[in-house]
Amino acid sequence: MTTPSRGGRPIVVGIESHAHHRLPLAWAADEAARRRLSLVVVHAQGMPTPTGAEGHLPSWQEWRGIVHKTAENTLAEALSFAESRHPDLRVSGLLAEGEPSWVLREQGAEAAMIVLGTRYLSARQELFTSTAVALPVTAHARCPVVVVREWEHALEADPFLVVGVDGSPTSQAAVDFAFEEAALRRARLRAVSVWQRPLLGVLDEEAVLGECRETLYEAVAGRKENHPDVDLHHEVMTGHPVEVLVRESRHALALVTGTRGVGGFAGMLLGSVSQGVLHHAQCPVVTVPPSDGRA
Numbered sequence: 001m002t003t004p005s006r007g008g009r010p011i012v013v014g015i016e017s018h019a020h021h022r023l024p025l026a027w028a029a030d031e032a033a034r035r036r037l038s039l040v041v042v043h044a045q046g047m048p049t050p051t052g053a054e055g056h057l058p059s060w061q062e063w064r065g066i067v068h069k070t071a072e073n074t075l076a077e078a079l080s081f082a083e084s085r086h087p088d089l090r091v092s093g094l095l096a097e098g099e100p101s102w103v104l105r106e107q108g109a110e111a112a113m114i115v116l117g118t119r120y121l122s123a124r125q126e127l128f129t130s131t132a133v134a135l136p137v138t139a140h141a142r143c144p145v146v147v148v149r150e151w152e153h154a155l156e157a158d159p160f161l162v163v164g165v166d167g168s169p170t171s172q173a174a175v176d177f178a179f180e181e182a183a184l185r186r187a188r189l190r191a192v193s194v195w196q197r198p199l200l201g202v203l204d205e206e207a208v209l210g211e212c213r214e215t216l217y218e219a220v221a222g223r224k225e226n227h228p229d230v231d232l233h234h235e236v237m238t239g240h241p242v243e244v245l246v247r248e249s250r251h252a253l254a255l256v257t258g259t260r261g262v263g264g265f266a267g268m269l270l271g272s273v274s275q276g277v278l279h280h281a282q283c284p285v286v287t288v289p290p291s292d293g294r295a
Contacts (some may be wrong), residue, residue, distance in 0.1 A: 008112065012042055012113070012114045012290050013115040015042070023110050040211070042104060044103035045067060045097050049216065064113070065144065068250065078093070091231070101132065101137050105136070113286075114137060114141055116137060116153060118147055139259065144177055150282050150283055162256065163189065164245050165216050167193075167218075170260075171257075174258040177286065178225070181225045181254065182230045183229060183230050189232050190234070191232065192245065193213075193215065193216040194241040246282065247278070249277070250283075254285070255283055256282055256285075274287055
């Protein structure tokens with residue numbers, strides 16, 4: 001059995017009651033094996049609306065029993081899948097009652113990271129319906145949250161990760177995580193800063209771009225000392241941040257961003273760029289909170 005790293009917190013993965021959970025589950029199991037951490041598979045049952053034949057509701061006991069049995073089968077299948085993928089991985093399961101976003105946030109308090117899948121919901125559905133999981137968990141978690149909606153491009157001849165840099169404290173935490181992940185995967189790291197031209201333009205665009213390059217250089221400076229084997233490339237690009245980062249994610253192993261947002265509800269906590277890449281990126285997205293753990 002693989003021994004988890006000293007003091008290593010587990011990786012928590014949330015699964016759903018359908019085949020979509022295979023994608024995040026596989027990613028989480030692979031990551032736990034890479035980091036020599038244990039894996040906790042969480043299946044949370046909310047409160048779906050029960051329906052019966054001809055519009056009649058089944059008895060509470062009957063409905064509760066059916067839901068619980070289905071959930072047990074889903075969790076058992078998921079544990080079997082993770083164990084067969086990595087036989088030496090230490091895997092445990094948790095079946096919980098409650099809203100999935102709340103359960104996962106509670107479990108994530110002592111986790112190294114949380115891994116989620118996402119059904120292909122529109123931005124409106126993810127924000128305003130009871131099925132919302134990815135945004136509230138990502139906005140409030142105290143650890144990195146990975147949303148896996150696409151298979152990573154692991155078969156690329158020259159694998160790389162992308163990290164978005166804007167000079168903010170959450171951006172610094174994202175850079176640290178990205179270097180660590182690139183070192184684990186023996187992959188290149190592309191640090192990208194995006195400048196969006198204001199509608200009215202600027203007097204000296206070259207000067208502004210120069211400042212962006214300086215900020216980007218300062219954000220990644222010193223990291224190479226701890227990760228000398230990581231091949232780092234950094235570049236300032238012009239355009240809409242979401243569009244640029246999504247385009248750069250097309251062939252990446254993962255896209256790493258900070259939370260960046262401020263405010264009172266999940267969307268504002270995340271910020272528009274973080275929300276945009278969560279919905280549109282073409283690889284797994286890792287959102288990293290500030291290094292002090294506040295979210």
